[in-house]
Amino acid sequence: MPSAAARRRYTGPALFSFGFRPFFLGAALWAVIAVPLWLWVHLGGEGGPAVDRDWHVHEMLFGYVGGVIAGFLLTAVPNWTGRLPVTGMPLAGLVCLWVAGRLVMLLSPAPPVAGAIDAAFLVVFAGVIWREVLAGRNWRNLPVAVMVTLLALANLAFHGRLILPDLGPLAERGAEGMIALLIAFIGGRVVPSFTRNWMVQVGRTPLPAATDRVDKAGVVLVAATVAAWIAFPDQRQTGIALCVGGLITLFRLSRWSTTRVLDEPLVWSLHAGYAWLGLGLILAGAHVLAPGVFPRTAGLHALLTGAAGAMTLAMMTRATLGHTGRERFADRATVALYLAVNLSAACRVAAAFVPDARPALLIAAASLWIVAFGLFVVRYGPMLVRPRLAA
Numbered sequence: 001m002p003s004a005a006a007r008r009r010y011t012g013p014a015l016f017s018f019g020f021r022p023f024f025l026g027a028a029l030w031a032v033i034a035v036p037l038w039l040w041v042h043l044g045g046e047g048g049p050a051v052d053r054d055w056h057v058h059e060m061l062f063g064y065v066g067g068v069i070a071g072f073l074l075t076a077v078p079n080w081t082g083r084l085p086v087t088g089m090p091l092a093g094l095v096c097l098w099v100a101g102r103l104v105m106l107l108s109p110a111p112p113v114a115g116a117i118d119a120a121f122l123v124v125f126a127g128v129i130w131r132e133v134l135a136g137r138n139w140r141n142l143p144v145a146v147m148v149t150l151l152a153l154a155n156l157a158f159h160g161r162l163i164l165p166d167l168g169p170l171a172e173r174g175a176e177g178m179i180a181l182l183i184a185f186i187g188g189r190v191v192p193s194f195t196r197n198w199m200v201q202v203g204r205t206p207l208p209a210a211t212d213r214v215d216k217a218g219v220v221l222v223a224a225t226v227a228a229w230i231a232f233p234d235q236r237q238t239g240i241a242l243c244v245g246g247l248i249t250l251f252r253l254s255r256w257s258t259t260r261v262l263d264e265p266l267v268w269s270l271h272a273g274y275a276w277l278g279l280g281l282i283l284a285g286a287h288v289l290a291p292g293v294f295p296r297t298a299g300l301h302a303l304l305t306g307a308a309g310a311m312t313l314a315m316m317t318r319a320t321l322g323h324t325g326r327e328r329f330a331d332r333a334t335v336a337l338y339l340a341v342n343l344s345a346a347c348r349v350a351a352a353f354v355p356d357a358r359p360a361l362l363i364a365a366a367s368l369w370i371v372a373f374g375l376f377v378v379r380y381g382p383m384l385v386r387p388r389l390a391a
Contacts, residue, residue: 012088014387019074019086020323021384022095024316027067028381030102031373034059039366043359050108054168060304061175062122062155063102068312069151069182070094070125073144075319076186077129081136086128094128097121115159122152143185151178173233176303177226183277183307184222184249188215190315191270192256198267199257209255218248225281234288242285249278265330266318269338273311276345280307283349298352305365306345313341313372320380337375344368 010017015025038056074094078085086094101118108114126149132138133145154174161168192208199207225245228238253274261267284299317337321328330338344365351361 010087015385016089016091016095017087017387018323019091019094020071020316020319022091023067023071023074023098024320025377025381025384026095026098027064027071027312028316028373028376030059030067031064032370032377034063035366035369039362043362050106055105057172058105058155058158059102061172061179062118062151062158063105065179065304065308065312066122066125066151066155067098068316069148070098070121072186072312072315072319073129073148075323077132077136077138077141080141081132081138083132083136094121094125097124111159111162115156115162119152119156119159122148122155126152144182147178147182147185151175154178169233170230173230176300177230179308180277180281180303181223181226183273183311185219187270187274187277187311188219188252191253191274194270194318195256195261195267198261198264204260206257208257214255215252218252221245221248222281229284236289239285239288242281242288244285246278246281246283246285249281250275253278265335265338266314266321266328269310269314269317269330272338272342273307273309273314276302276306276310276342280304295352298349301345301348301352305348305369306342309341309345309369309372310338313337313376316376317380320383324383324386326383331379333375333379337372337379340368340372340375344372 015021034056037051038059041051042053042056074086074091077083098121101121104114104117126145129145129148133141151174154171157167157171157174161171189211192211195208199205221241222245225238225241228235228241232238253271256271258268258271258275261271280299280303282299283294283302284296286294287296287299317330317334318328320326344367347361347365347368351358351365354361
């Protein structure tokens with residue numbers, strides 16, 4: 001049964017009719033809640049026992065981004081494999097595992113219990129992706145299953161830092177690297193593809209360059225760079241590789257007609273997210289080469305607030321419109337949330353370089369982040385819980 005037919009036959013709650021619905025909504029709500037909690041504590045306020053730097057890092061890497069990855073892949077994998085989507089009770093079970101992880105990390109029960117509950121979601125989710133990819137013989141997307149598995153292992157290592165402290169930095173780099181690689185791999189497909197489709201629709205030329213050896217080499221280089229960064233974070237060769245990986249990422253982007261899509265927010269938002277990926281890799285490499293000049297947090301937040309934040313919002317808005325049967329049109333709220341998340345990333349990166357203005361820039365970055373995801377919840381939340389579906 002095709003995926004569209006399966007969706008039409010589904011009779012349960014609309015929220016659990018497709019993976020993007022609960023995970024996009026849940027991740028956006030968590031993004032609105034988690035950032036102000038962390039900022040309050042970071043600037044001297046009193047918070048719960050779990051709200052510290054490690055909690056903030058974990059909830060952005062494995063909580064927010066993990067939720068969005070689940071929503072995206074549970075929507076994309078059925079299209080890749082031709083198999084039925086995960087819906088109904090199995091999907092609700094995955095959502096419950098994700099929510100349980102957020103609760104235990106916030107309420108901070110005994111560490112082994114919290115770690116086991118939180119780790120369960122990504123482990124089970126990775127198993128679901130492996131099952132679908134292997135059953136569908138979708139060998140082209142085996143790398144995605146591998147990357148999700150490595151993200152799950154990074155989460156396990158994060159919790160293992162309580163026993164082996166050296167696992168903490170390794171887990172963070174592992175998660176950051178897998179997120180960057182997922183954006184390079186999947187974003188490197190969807191950005192030129194969606195750009196080409198829109199340009200053909202409006203009759204605009206020249207079209208983005210077709211995928212070729214340059215693109216394949218670019219992904220391989222980023223993968224090798226990420227591996228070096230995880231294993232040898234302080235080596236000069238790693239810093240050079242990160243800078244080269246960032247430059248080739250920006251070169252790939254330059255072949256995708258960015259300047260010709262600036263009047264279409266649903267497309268330029270994807271380009272902006274990919275540009276942050278290139279900049280983030282360069283800043284991460286620059287930190288390795290000149291740590292006194294380039295703070296680590298600059299590259300980190302260019303990758304996470306910028307690349308992950310901007311790219312995920314771009315994909316979440318586009319997928320929600322398309323998969324709920326609505327016209328792919330960016331209204332004022334959508335344009336505003338795109339601008340807000342990119343400005344948030346700019347403020348957060350700038351805060352690393354301007355110590356005197358750091359508190360003000362952090363507040364600005366957090367406020368813009370809340371605006372971006374708050375607008376998504378308000379504008380797209382009703383679409384995600386209503387039963388309207390694409391044909």
